[in-house]
Amino acid sequence: MLDRIKYKLHIWVILLAILILPRQLYADYVLPYPSLMPGHKLYRLMEITDRLKGIYSWGNITSFKYRLRQADKYLVEGKTLFEYKQYLLAVRSLDKSDHEVTLLIPALRKAETEGKNISAQLQVVFSAMDKHSQVLSDISITVPAEFVWRDEFKDSVRLDLDRILENSMKLRIHVASEAAKLR
Template sequence: MSIINGRPKLGEYGEVIMKRISTFFITALLFVITSGQVLANPVPTPSVVIPTPTPEKINYQLPFPGILPDHPLYFLKTVRDRILDTFTGQPMEKVKFDLLMADKRLAMSQELVAKGKYDLAVTTVSKGEKYLLKSSQELIKLKKENKDISGVVIEKVLTSSMKHQEVINSLMVGLGGEQKQSLSESLSLANQVEEEIGILK
């Protein structure tokens, strides 16, 4: 190393060292700056959306509703049903008849809602759930009397009660006030039937 104008003169090797040191400090400075920017603006982590499982539909076919309660001749249908109810003597046939009446009224209520006749639909559901409860109570009575009960009928009433809950829940969407309250009471009856029949299995 030589001295020029009072300052030491670096050789080629010294100049290389100085350049490397300068490069190191510049690189370190850039790293600190860019790191600060990354920390200040972190990359957002994509949120994981867990899909809500769709409840499986109850495999139970409701009967054709026939004439609806808004039809002028519907009263003839109710008269016929009362006559059939009176002359249905065998206990198991009585259970089947009441179940049919319950299912028909549930199917009617769906048609009435589709027509925008919500009050009539709610009333029809209420009548149907009373029939459903009646069929359940008849089965329980037969069980207490140690009568021979068809397992197929028990299973059908149980599945029907679950279908009734499914349909009533769907009918409650968008309704409020007394309509929703009435459907909620009908839903409780269907749930009661499911619990009672479940014990018989």
């Protein structure tokens, strides 16, 4: 009986120690949940508010954070559209993500020339570009190499999805290598 009480007491002490003692958690880079998709009646309004947020993103670090959020958002949007085989819209979203990614390093360079510590942002760039590359790699496995988008009212559009995804992955690798030069 006494052994049983000691055993329960030990369990409670261990549980209490686990809950109370500080610990450090490591999380992978997390992409946002998909927001409104093209075709939704509020999508244009969301794009307008995003542009306004961009105008009010003063400072290099704030601009960097805004651009990264936009790149993440458009990547997730593209991923979702690829999953639903909406390839033309997916490629447009991926182009938007690529554009935002190209603006990350100039913002960090400018911050560095102003003497700001950008080491935390560089770590975020490495994690984000790694996550982006993983997502793009996963997409490239599931989509066809080429696709002809036939619109009812417009001319057909040939999409070289392999090349498009490869270029997006190369861009992310390039951005990560440029970030490494800033260290």
